[in-house]
Amino acid sequence: MSTTPVDLGGCAHPGLRELWPRKSFDRCFSPRTYVVRARTRHAPVESWLLTNAWLPDTLMPISSQQPPVSTSSAAASGAALGIDVPRVLGRLQGAPGPTLVVVGGLHGNEPAGAVALVRIFARLAGQSGAGVTGRFIGLAGNIKGLARRRRFLGEDLNRIWLPERIAHVRNALGPLEDEEEELAALDRELTRAQQEASGPFIVFDVHGFSGPGNAFVTLDDTLSNRALAFRIPAPCVLGLEEELQGTLTEHFVNAGITSFGFESGQLDDPRSVDRAEAAVWIVLEAAGVLARGWPEVARSRRLLADESRSLPPVVEVRHRHAITSLDQFRMLPGYAGFRPVRAGERLASSLGGDVTAPFDGLILMPLYQGQGNDGFFVVRPVRRFWLWLSALLRRLPVRGTLAWLPGVSRHPSEAGSYVVDTRRARWLALQVFHLLGFRRHVRLPHGFVMSPRGR
Ligand SMILES: [Zn+2]
Numbered sequence: 001m002s003t004t005p006v007d008l009g010g011c012a013h014p015g016l017r018e019l020w021p022r023k024s025f026d027r028c029f030s031p032r033t034y035v036v037r038a039r040t041r042h043a044p045v046e047s048w049l050l051t052n053a054w055l056p057d058t059l060m061p062i063s064s065q066q067p068p069v070s071t072s073s074a075a076a077s078g079a080a081l082g083i084d085v086p087r088v089l090g091r092l093q094g095a096p097g098p099t100l101v102v103v104g105g106l107h108g109n110e111p112a113g114a115v116a117l118v119r120i121f122a123r124l125a126g127q128s129g130a131g132v133t134g135r136f137i138g139l140a141g142n143i144k145g146l147a148r149r150r151r152f153l154g155e156d157l158n159r160i161w162l163p164e165r166i167a168h169v170r171n172a173l174g175p176l177e178d179e180e181e182e183l184a185a186l187d188r189e190l191t192r193a194q195q196e197a198s199g200p201f202i203v204f205d206v207h208g209f210s211g212p213g214n215a216f217v218t219l220d221d222t223l224s225n226r227a228l229a230f231r232i233p234a235p236c237v238l239g240l241e242e243e244l245q246g247t248l249t250e251h252f253v254n255a256g257i258t259s260f261g262f263e264s265g266q267l268d269d270p271r272s273v274d275r276a277e278a279a280v281w282i283v284l285e286a287a288g289v290l291a292r293g294w295p296e297v298a299r300s301r302r303l304l305a306d307e308s309r310s311l312p313p314v315v316e317v318r319h320r321h322a323i324t325s326l327d328q329f330r331m332l333p334g335y336a337g338f339r340p341v342r343a344g345e346r347l348a349s350s351l352g353g354d355v356t357a358p359f360d361g362l363i364l365m366p367l368y369q370g371q372g373n374d375g376f377f378v379v380r381p382v383r384r385f386w387l388w389l390s391a392l393l394r395r396l397p398v399r400g401t402l403a404w405l406p407g408v409s410r411h412p413s414e415a416g417s418y419v420v421d422t423r424r425a426r427w428l429a430l431q432v433f434h435l436l437g438f439r440r441h442v443r444l445p446h447g448f449v450m451s452p453r454g455r
Contacts, residue, residue, distance in 0.1 A: 082149035083111050087185055089138035090121030097134025099197040100287045101190060102204045102280055104138065106158045106248060108145015109369070112264045113206025114138075116276035120284075123296070136289050137193050141205075142182050151371040153178040158207075159244065161251035186248075194257075202228065203252045203259040204283050206276045208267045210369035213337020214311055215275045215304065219260035220253040222437065222453045223391060229260045230314075231286040232279050233305035235338065237364065237379060239317035242440045244374075253453060263365070278303045311338050312362075312381035316434075319358050321375035323367070327351055329375050335366040341378065348375060390435040399436055399452075405429050411449060422447040 089104070104113025117138035124132070140146060142157045157179045169176060169184035176184060194201050217236045219229040229236055241250050252259035262279040265272035278300030284290040285297045323329040327350045341347065341357040347366070348355040357363070357378060364377040402418055403410050407425025411417035418438070420429050423446050430440070433450045441451035 082108065082145075082147040083114065084147055085114055085118070085140045085143065087140055087143060087189060089114060089117045089140055090124075090136070091138075092121070092124060092132045092136045094132035094134060096198045098200040098202060098287050098289055099135040099137070099193055100202045100204065100284060100289050101137045101139060101193050102206060102283070103141050103186070103248065104206045104276065105143075105146045106141030106205060107151045107156075107207060108142040108147070108153075109149050109151045109267055109371075110208035110264075111146055111149070112208050112267075112272040112276040113262075113280075114140045114146060115273045116206065116264075116280055119273070119277055120280055131291055132289055133291070134199055134287075134289050135193070135197070136284065137189075139186060139189055141186065142179065143185075144178055144182065151369070155179050156372075157182050158205075158248055159246040161248050162246045165246070166251070200287070201257055202283075202287050203249065203257060204280070205248050205259070205261040206279065207261060207263050208265055208272050208276075209263055209337070209365045210267055210372075211331070211335060211337065211366040212266055213339075213365070214308055215265050215272075215279075216263050216337070216364075217260065217279075218249070218263060220249060220439065220453055221390075221434070222253060222258075223394060224258040225253070225260045226387075226391070228258060228283060228286045232262065232282050233301055234262075234275075234279070234308045235311045236314045237317065238314065238382065239379075239434075240377070243317060243320040243322075243377070267369070275304060275307075314382040314384075314387060315362065315364075315379040316382050317364070317377050317379050318361060319378040321348075321355060321377070322373055323350070323375040324373065327375075329355070329367065331366045331368055331376065335363055335376070337364050337366070338362045338379075350375075386435065390437070393435055394437045402433070402436070405432065407447070414449070414451065417441065417449055417451040419444070420447045420450055 085105070102113070102117055104115070104117050105111050106113075117140075121138060124136075142152060145152050145157070154177050160179060160183055165180075165183065166187055169180050169187065172180070172184070190203065215234050217229045217232050217234055218240045219225040219236060219238065220241045221238045241247060241253070244250070247261075249259040249261050262276065264276035264279065281290075281294070281296045281300040282304075285292060285294065290297070329348055329350045331348045332346065335347065339362065341361060341363045343357055343359045345357045346354050347357055347363070355375065359378065361378040361380045364379050365374060366376045367374060399416075402408055405425065406429075407421040407423070408429055409419050409421075411419055418433070420433070425447070430448070430450075433440075437453050438450040439453050440448045442449040
């Protein structure tokens with residue numbers, strides 16, 4: 001990260017030095033974005049990212065020690081403005097080892113991941129020889145969306161990581177749409193990082209959500225994803241990727257790469273930045289990029305574990321309520337992530353009538369914003385035994401016996417994939433496929449194509 005000392009005489013906030021006379025300020029990225037470093041009694045070094053956008057009238061740190069702006073006051077004071085950040089938020093390199101790429105702000109109204117990355121790079125930059133093994137790269141996702149604090153401008157950047165779209169932006173000769181440009185730029189950085197990687201390559205994608213609720217981890221259920229994602233002490237959600245097509249993490253998992261995500265909390269909650277930062281610190285250690293023993297990692301584990309104590313460690317998605325902008329979908333007030341719901345419970349209203357819970361479970365990501373196609377999800381806890389059994393089965397050569405199941409046949413053209421006819425096979429067959437590491441790939445009129453995930 002390039003930060004240059006800023007002359008406060010030209011600063012948009014002339015009161016900065018009076019407010020914090022002992023702190024040092026570095027302008028980073030843009031005239032209205034600052035990294036603040038300070039020594040305090042509580043921590044040897046604290047760093048904050050300050051922007052006019054988040055702090056239009058008053059100067060307050062975005063920090064867990066001093067919760068600065070309540071959600072409502074942030075909204076009232078004009079937090080609709082965004083943050084200006086470059087594509088590469090930071091890059092650190094040490095002895096040969098793993099490469100961890102963290103993406104923040106793939107949705108422009110979810111800046112927590114990008115802000116967290118700025119704080120972490122500022123912290124690591126303050127260290128002499130930060131002790132990094134391999135590479136740690138931080139990327140901003142939808143830069144145009146982040147600048148306007150909008151989820152996206154034309155289309156969802158986390159739904160277009162599809163082979164044909166990527167081929168299109170790589171080969172395009174003419175102008176691209178807004179999100180296509182973002183896709184092309186991110187793809188270039190990620191491809192370069194992958195080509196330069198000498199060890200394991202890991203992509204970690206940090207998001208936020210509109211309604212209240214606990215932070216959680218999202219992963220495509222591969223064993224390599226489990227090995228890292230389960231280290232984050234927050235509920236791990238399996239199966240979201242089966243409901244969403246064209247996500248960044250799906251793109252990498254399909255290529256056999258370890259890639260998973262983190263939902264850090266509500267969009268305008270400053271604690272979402274703290275949680276995003278905590279998750280990245282934990283993954284840095286879990287991936288082997290940072291050595292054990294960093295106090296930030298221990299503190300991060302405590303922060304997330306304390307919040308998640310009463311929640312199941314692993315859940316799976318059993319239902320997605322998809323919506324379009326024409327549905328006039330309105331979630332009823334009072335729903336927060338992981339709140340139990342009962343079958344038939346009225347959850348939302350829409351043009352087509354009341355929307356109810358299809359069965360008992362926990363609600364996930366109730367939608368309280370104008371943009372997006374996911375009304376809510378219903379999840380259920382997964383027992384440890386099934387996780388253990390599935391890890392065991394995936395190491396055994398039992399996939400060849402799948403075609404023996406009723407209603408299951410080998411795919412006529414896709415090697416390794418199976419066609420499940422749900423008129424004959426139903427739920428049990430799907431469960432067996434999930435246990436063996438398959439995902440529902442294509443919906444058919446009477447069933448699914450199940451395809452093997454990455455490792
Ligand atoms: Zn998001």
